[in-house]
Amino acid sequence: QQQVKQSPQSLIVQKGGISIINCAYENTAFDYFPWYQQFPGKGPALLIAIRPDVSEKKEGRFTISFNKSAKQFSLHIMDSQPGDSATYFCAARRFTGNQFYFGTGTSLTVIP
Amino acid sequence: GAGVSQSPSNKVTEKGKDVELRCDPISGHTALYWYRQSLGQGLEFLIYFQGNSAPDKSGLPSDRFSAERTGGSVSTLTIQRTQQEDSAVYLCASSFTSGTGELFFGEGSRLTVL
Secondary structure, eight states: OOOOOEEEEEEEETSSOEEEEEEEEEOOEEEEEEEEEEOOTSSSSSEEEEOOTEEEEEEEEEEEEEEETEEEEEEEEESSOOGOOOEEEEEEEETTTTTTEEEOOOEEEEEO | OOEEEEOSEEEEEEEEEEEEEEOOOOOTTOOEEEEEOTTTOOEEEEEEEEEEEEEBOOOSTTEEEEEEESSTSSSEEEOOOGGGOOOEEEHHHHHHSSSTTOOOOOOOOEEEOO
């Protein structure tokens, strides 16, 4: 049973465009929603994260939008660059037990 | 400061052999996680250690998989009688349990079972 559902599986965007990745969850016990970025041959690294009491968080070109009532959150990458080409994972943490659940990942390719 | 260190980075083994994968977490991190990443797949939770508490083994796919964490630090994931479907990248992550509990991942151990 996939606790966090992520889409799309892959995404191709022109340089300068907006990349949007969506995630949805069911468990209301989740209290922290991070996004991880993974380059080939490397482990995932934290990109940006949000708590459910906030509807939006922005860090540079990266923004998380969070809709608590719909149990959905998304990552927006503005002015996408070729260096953003990577796999992106959304995740949700269940506070009880400190357990993290990951989406299936989105492979982003930004075309120059 | 060093990050999460995993070894070996690559392991090729024959079907039926046992393998051990090692994880050295960031010093002071009380939580340690093992995940499995198969080609084109997401991160599959395997096991979670938190301090001296009993580990959460709910993600281990079969009794061929086991893990231990010695002295609250280094962890070893053991796969017995390896099968071809065990081929994957095994990722270790560590974190503090207070605050956000951000996970810090190692670069993984790529296991290939022939």
